[in-house]
Amino acid sequence: ETGVTQTPRHLVMGMTNKKSLKCEQHLGHNAMYWYKQSAKKPLELMFVYNFKEQTENNSVPSRFSPECPNSSHLFLHLHTLQPEDSALYLCASSQDKVAAQPQHFGDGTRLSIL
Amino acid sequence: GENVEQHPSTLSVQEGDSAVIKCTYSDSASNYFPWYKQELGKRPQLIIDIRSNVGEKKDQRIAVTLNKTAKHFSLHITETQPEDSAVYFCAAITNFGNEKLTFGTGTRLTIIP
Numbered sequence: 699e700t701g702v703t704q705t706p707r708h709l710v711m712g713m714t715n716k717k718s719l720k721c722e723q724h725l726g727h728n729a730m731y732w733y734k735q736s737a738k739k740p741l742e743l744m745f746v747y748n749f750k751e752q753t754e755n756n757s758v759p760s761r762f763s764p765e766c767p768n769s770s771h772l773f774l775h776l777h778t779l780q781p782e783d784s785a786l787y788l789c790a791s792s793q794d795k796v797a798a799q800p801q802h803f804g805d806g807t808r809l810s811i812l
Numbered sequence: 813g814e815n816v817e818q819h820p821s822t823l824s825v826q827e828g829d830s831a832v833i834k835c836t837y838s839d840s841a842s843n844y845f846p847w848y849k850q851e852l853g854k855r856p857q858l859i860i861d862i863r864s865n866v867g868e869k870k871d872q873r874i875a876v877t878l879n880k881t882a883k884h885f886s887l888h889i890t891e892t893q894p895e896d897s898a899v900y901f902c903a904a905i906t907n908f909g910n911e912k913l914t915f916g917t918g919t920r921l922t923i924i925p
Contacts, residue, residue, distance in 0.1 A: 702855075738917070739917065740816070740914075740915040740916060740917045740918070741856070741900075741901065741903075741913075741915040743912055743913065743914075746912070754912060758910075787856070788856070790915065799856045800846060800861060801846075801858070801913065802858070803848075803855040803856045803857070804855060805855045805856060
């Protein structure tokens with residue numbers, strides 16, 4: 699299934715670098731999500747966009763900056779990250795964010811902060 | 813907000829036997845409960861979901877039960893096969909006000925051949 703595509707799959711960066719994660723969905727969905735998955739922790743919701751508008755910021759530090767130029771694309775801009783930010787970052791989409799629609803995930807970006 | 817607890821964290825089952833994973837939730841207004849399967853190095857994939865207006869749903873070897881009074885729901889896998897080995901996550905969402913999926917901590921299921 700290639701409905702939700704994330705790039706890059708792996709990223710290693712220093713704490714002073716600036717990089718971006720990209721997510722693209724080909725499912726015609728209107729809602730997109732960023733999640734953080736760390737070892738032995740539940741999936742943590744970071745941001746929610748519905749029809750390109752941010753509707754949820756789950757107390758995420760400002761060193762993570764999301765961007766949603768249209769309903770098919772979602773970015774996560776990273777700068778001055780900390781070692782504890784190393785994790786798998788998953789993007790997901792759903793038809794919309796009401797009525798509890800199933801979410802479809804991408805393969806994630808494995809991020810390592812040196 | 814919603815809090816979802818999942819047990820056990822690890823589960824080993826002989827091939828052919830059944831596996832049961834249990835979750836409890838705190839918000840009585842939650843009304844949608846999906847289950848995701850995540851194989852090693854792969855994306856979480858929805859395997860089954862249930863809404864609060866039904867008590868049980870089945871799809872081949874997988875079934876989910878919901879007890880709204882006790883606020884718990886369970887995943888049942890029968891006739892387990894090696895390809896069932898994965899991490900399983902439960903989740904809960906409330907439709908009105910805050911449509912945010914809250915996930916459990918996951919159960920690593922290992923099927924022993």
